[in-house]
Structures are given as C-alpha cells and as structure tokens.
Amino acid sequence: MTRIPHEPPGEPNPLRALTLDRLRHRTSMKWRTYPEDVLPLWVAEMDVPLAEPVVRAVTEALELGDTGYPSGTAYAEALAAFAGKRWGWDGLAVERTAVVPDVMLGVVEMIKLVTGPGDPVIVNPPVYPPFYQFVTHMDRRVVEAPLGADLRIDLDVLEDAFRRSVAGGGRAAHLLCSPHNPTGTVHTAEELAAVAALAERYGVRVVADEIHAPVVAGGVRFVPYLSVPGAERGLALMSASKGWNLAGLKAALALAGPAAAADLARMPEEVGHGASHLGVIAHTAALRDGTAWLDALLAGLDDNRRLLTGLLAEHLPGVVHHPGQATYLAWLDCRALGFGDDPAKAFLSRGRVALSSGIPFGTGGAGHVRLNLAASPEVIEEGVRRMAATRNGTHDGPREQRP
Numbered sequence: 001m002t003r004i005p006h007e008p009p010g011e012p013n014p015l016r017a018l019t020l021d022r023l024r025h026r027t028s029m030k031w032r033t034y035p036e037d038v039l040p041l042w043v044a045e046m047d048v049p050l051a052e053p054v055v056r057a058v059t060e061a062l063e064l065g066d067t068g069y070p071s072g073t074a075y076a077e078a079l080a081a082f083a084g085k086r087w088g089w090d091g092l093a094v095e096r097t098a099v100v101p102d103v104m105l106g107v108v109e110m111i112k113l114v115t116g117p118g119d120p121v122i123v124n125p126p127v128y129p130p131f132y133q134f135v136t137h138m139d140r141r142v143v144e145a146p147l148g149a150d151l152r153i154d155l156d157v158l159e160d161a162f163r164r165s166v167a168g169g170g171r172a173a174h175l176l177c178s179p180h181n182p183t184g185t186v187h188t189a190e191e192l193a194a195v196a197a198l199a200e201r202y203g204v205r206v207v208a209d210e211i212h213a214p215v216v217a218g219g220v221r222f223v224p225y226l227s228v229p230g231a232e233r234g235l236a237l238m239s240a241s242k243g244w245n246l247a248g249l250k251a252a253l254a255l256a257g258p259a260a261a262a263d264l265a266r267m268p269e270e271v272g273h274g275a276s277h278l279g280v281i282a283h284t285a286a287l288r289d290g291t292a293w294l295d296a297l298l299a300g301l302d303d304n305r306r307l308l309t310g311l312l313a314e315h316l317p318g319v320v321h322h323p324g325q326a327t328y329l330a331w332l333d334c335r336a337l338g339f340g341d342d343p344a345k346a347f348l349s350r351g352r353v354a355l356s357s358g359i360p361f362g363t364g365g366a367g368h369v370r371l372n373l374a375a376s377p378e379v380i381e382e383g384v385r386r387m388a389a390t391r392n393g394t395h396d397g398p399r400e401q402r403p
Helices: 052-064 073-089 101-114 130-137 155-165 189-202 258-265 270-275 277-289 292-313 343-351 375-390
Strands: 097-100 120-123 142-145 175-176 205-209 235-238 252-256 329-333 368-372
Touching: 052 277, 073 097, 073 252, 073 277, 073 292, 097 101, 097 270, 101 130, 101 175, 101 205, 101 235, 101 252, 101 258, 101 270, 120 130, 120 155, 130 142, 130 175, 142 155, 142 329, 155 189, 175 189, 189 252, 205 375, 235 258, 252 258, 292 375, 343 375
Parallel strands: 120 142, 120 175, 175 205, 205 235
Antiparallel strands: 097 252, 235 252, 329 368
C-alpha cells in the first residue's frame, strides 16, 4: 500500500486567516469555558474558517430546506475515494459501513457489539480521556496497556493485558487510538499487524478510533487498521471531524473488516438516526472536495510543530517534547518544571493559558499537558511566552491582539 504525498498547498494557510478578536466571538467550548484573558490552547477545536466546499454544501442544503434525516451512501463513497487516493487503501467496502452519530458514540456501539457488561476493554495510556469515560459508563472495565517510553505500543505489555483480560474465558476488546491522541504517534503497518496477530491469538476484538487519520505530518504514512493482514475481524471509526474542524456537525462512519460484517449488521438501525443530515453533507463535501484546504492546513501544522520545538528549546528547555507525527496536538512532559502532577493548573492560574491536564489521560499523564497546535503562529508564540512566565509567577498580558 503506497501513500500519496500531500499536494503542494494551493490555498492560503487557514491557521492564519482569523484574528483573535474574531475568534472570541465564537460560542463553542474552546472560547466560552475560560475568561477572555485566558488564551485557550486546550480542547481539540481549530482556529480556522471552514473549507469553502463545506460552507457551500451546507449553505445550499439550508437554502433548499434539506434538513431532514440522513440517507444514502455518499459519505461512505467519499471516504472510500479519499482513502484510496490518500492512503493507497482500496479495501474500504461501502457495503461494510454504517453512519453513526460521531466517532465516540460509534465506539460505544461497536464495543457493545463485541463485548458484554463487565467485560474488559484494553486501552493504551496516556490516551484520550473519553476512552475511560465512555467505557466505564457502558459498564465495561478499563484495562491499561501503557505505551512504552518511546510513546509507541509496547507489544509485550499489550500481550500481557490481552492474556489477563481473557483469562476467565470472557470477551474483551482493544480500543485502539490510531493515530494516537495525545502523543501524535502514527502506528506503522508492522505494529498494527502485530496488534492484529495478538488479537487473533487471544480472541480480542479490535475497535480502532481513526478520527485523526487525515491529520498527518508531511512524509508520514497513515495505515488504516483494517488494511493490515489479520485485521479481518476488526472494526474502525472514521470521520472528517478533526481534519476539517466539523465537531459541531455530527456524523461519522463505522467500518467493518470482512469477517466483522455480521457484527456491524447487528447494530440497531436507529443508531444511524443520531447523525445529523447536515453533518453527513458537510463531512462528504470535506472528503470529496476539501483536500486542497486540508493540504494547506497540514503545511501550516508542520510549520507550527517546528515553531513549537524552537520556542520550547529557547524559553522552556526543561520541557520534553517529541513532535507528533499526526494530530494537531502536542504532548509536553513538564515534570522538570516543578509544577507537580498537574502543571496545567499553574499555567492557567499564573500564566493565563489553558492547556489540557495530562492526568485524565491515564497512566503516564501526570506531570504532562496537551497543547493544541491548531492556532496561528502568533498565538503559539504567545502561549509559550505565558507558559515561560509562569515559572516566575508573573504574566503581563498578551503582546498581540491578532493570532
């Protein structure tokens, strides 16, 4: 399977398009959780205008009054075409897909299909906090198989977790984050094939959250879990949500490997009713017509990763940062700064910059923060300046009024 490289961006960097004053008119979580003097670099929302094809598709639907219930397979067809061109994967079968409200609710439905109440679900911390929340809320047990020191899957640890999880003869699932949030790790084809082999050996069902799949750094190859040998019984969730900033337009797709088609067919029909018809339209337009915008975004994110690396080296050399291969998130080890297990508290109270605390990400999260890179370079610079000022317990306000 070959990967098509990013096209040279034919559009301007969307991360530079909006002023800070304009962004503060937004009413979403990112911009309403904290007071206006706080610079928000936390939750996974991007500081970008929507891609023009998405705006056009949604506007045309509104003008037509096309606001009913979702129907058809256009979304799955658009994703299959995107996967073929972007990742060289021609194995996404439209007939083995189903629309779900969003990726995490789709994860819930997939785990319900392959496990029962009280069964274990293995995760790889530090990992996206809703993995813990949604799993426990549906009466399953979280079993941790932490990443290694290199922030990659530790296959020996994973095998031990699989062995322990099925020791009593019950069912188990592995909730795989791919690409990994918060580390930005992109699992290789070899790693994913090894996971699939372990899952088959122990009878563990893999459910892959691949929401960040479109957001990879230049020169990095994303490999869909269902494309690797041995993953025929796997299930996966994808959407355009993270790649095109569409979290408020709910719609995602559940995908089944060839040997999991019967499982997906058992998903209750009413689950698909939870997706927004406008969301389906938006995600379809993004995947079909929004790749030039995406490539401009990815180039901007590559620039921001390099910028952050330099800023940390200059202003916060004690922070350990391994630039992610994917996502627009940066995982920062702040333990050397002496702020304790939750440095995000100090950055917020003394620096007036909001970052995600590492603690809810599970084992390996204490002493860490997650920083959202999907902002203008000026905002990234201001954020690091505020973080650095936190060491002295001072903050003298923003230097820039524009991102």
